[in-house]
Amino acid sequence: MTPIITHSAAFFFVFDSVLLQSCTRSDMSLDDGSCRINICNGLLLYYHQYSFYSQKVLMALHEKKLPFESCIIDLPKGGQYEPWYLQINPRGEVPVLQDCGKLIPDSTRIIDYLEDHFCIADIPKLIPMEEGFEVRQRITYYRHILDQIPAGILTMGSFFHPELVKRPKAPFLPPVRKNFIRTENNRSEILKAHAENNPECRHILLKKLEFHERRHQIVTNKEEFLSVLNQVEDVLDKVEEELASHNHKNQENWWLCSNTFTVADISLTILLERLNQLGFECAFWKDSRRPNIEKYYKRVQERESYKKSIPNIFFHLKTVVRVKPIAIGCAVVAGMFLIVGGFFIIRKMM
Numbered sequence: 097m098t099p100i101i102t103h104s105a106a107f108f109f110v111f112d113s114v115l116l117q118s119c120t121r122s123d124m125s126l127d128d129g130s131c132r133i134n135i136c137n138g139l140l141l142y143y144h145q146y147s148f149y150s151q152k153v154l155m156a157l158h159e160k161k162l163p164f165e166s167c168i169i170d171l172p173k174g175g176q177y178e179p180w181y182l183q184i185n186p187r188g189e190v191p192v193l194q195d196c197g198k199l200i201p202d203s204t205r206i207i208d209y210l211e212d213h214f215c216i217a218d219i220p221k222l223i224p225m226e227e228g229f230e231v232r233q234r235i236t237y238y239r240h241i242l243d244q245i246p247a248g249i250l251t252m253g254s255f256f257h258p259e260l261v262k263r264p265k266a267p268f269l270p271p272v273r274k275n276f277i278r279t280e281n282n283r284s285e286i287l288k289a290h291a292e293n294n295p296e297c298r299h300i301l302l303k304k305l306e307f308h309e310r311r312h313q314i315v316t317n318k319e320e321f322l323s324v325l326n327q328v329e330d331v332l333d334k335v336e337e338e339l340a341s342h343n344h345k346n347q348e349n350w351w352l353c354s355n356t357f358t359v360a361d362i363s364l365t366i367l368l369e370r371l372n373q374l375g376f377e378c379a380f381w382k383d384s385r386r387p388n389i390e391k392y393y394k395r396v397q398e399r400e401s402y403k404k405s406i407p408n409i410f411f412h413l414k415t416v417v418r419v420k421p422i423a424i425g426c427a428v429v430a431g432m433f434l435i436v437g438g439f440f441i442i443r444k445m446m
């Protein structure tokens with residue numbers, strides 16, 4: 097895929113006392129959906145909780161136990177196309193890490209940056225240099241093949257080809273899936289409207305539109321989507337083989353490439369999580385299809401970094417309520433009628 101834009105992101109300050117005050121909060125999104133707080137002495141992550149690439153960076157930050165502030169970009173509402181955010185990342189994508197005055201876009205670059213700049217003393221390492229050349233090579237290899245899987249196409253394609261999906265889970269339940277399809281189908285119009293309303297970002301947004309239309313053709317084409325699923329199949333075969341080769345070792349202490357948790361494990365964990373949520377776990381590992389991956393996925397869910405990076409059931413519920421407030425309201429009222437009605441019927445019968 098060709099890069100959308102290559103010039104570096106501009107950086108701007110808003111010296112406003114209210115904004116300065118909110119700089120101390122851990123989530124610095126403002127009520128109008130913006131987050132123009134660029135004054136921060138530490139790490140600030142622009143992200144979205146359900147974004148695949150954001151989850152990778154979150155997991156790296158939590159693995160390394162680094163404190164950070166956060167600013168949530170409302171992707172479903174097009175927060176990434178707002179002019180202030182396009183100045184932070186002209187690609188209009190999350191995640192972006194801000195380290196004092198420096199802006200670092202792209203999950204792989206962010207994780208490498210964290211590894212390079214936060215590697216002193218007792219900060220856990222995600223690329224253990226001391227384990228030697230062979231381990232490092234394995235980490236690079238697995239990270240590379242895992243990161244080559246186009247997660248956006250995998251996710252969106254599964255909504256357009258539901259016949260290929262068995263059991264989608266939260267957050268990708270039917271109302272959310274429908275919402276994603278609607279947003280995807282309207283994205284060209286959304287981008288055109290943003291380009292019209294923001295002449296200073298027109299060029300960037302029209303490039304993004306071009307990119308979106310190319311991607312849309314791919315996600316809606318079944319053959320193309322099947323070839324992405326085949327790519328996943330090939331990568332998971334290699335992962336399964338690698339994990340199986342550790343069977344003679346103490347598996348409780350062993351991850352994908354080493355007995356420490358590495359960047360390759362982050363790529364694998366977030367991929368498995370996404371496949372599971374999309375409803376592909378039966379196709380790819382459940383029921384002894386790939387027993388080592390199944391075991392690995394169970395084990396990784398016990399890690400603190402996983403629990404802190406992947407939204408839990410309460411967060412999913414909030415999301416579904418936000419997407420379908422009327423339907424949920426009706427369901428709650430109907431449920432109450434059923435309970436109260438049932439209560440009276442039972443009383444009459446007694």
Ligand SMILES: N[C@@H](CCC(=O)N[C@@H](CS)C(=O)NCC(=O)O)C(=O)O
Nearest residue numbers: 147148149188189190191202203204
């Ligand atoms: N190569 C980038 C990809 C980032 C990306 O595609 N992010 C998605 C969310 S997972 C996004 O921001 N999409 C919004 C859009 O393109 O409009 C990375 O690794 O960070």
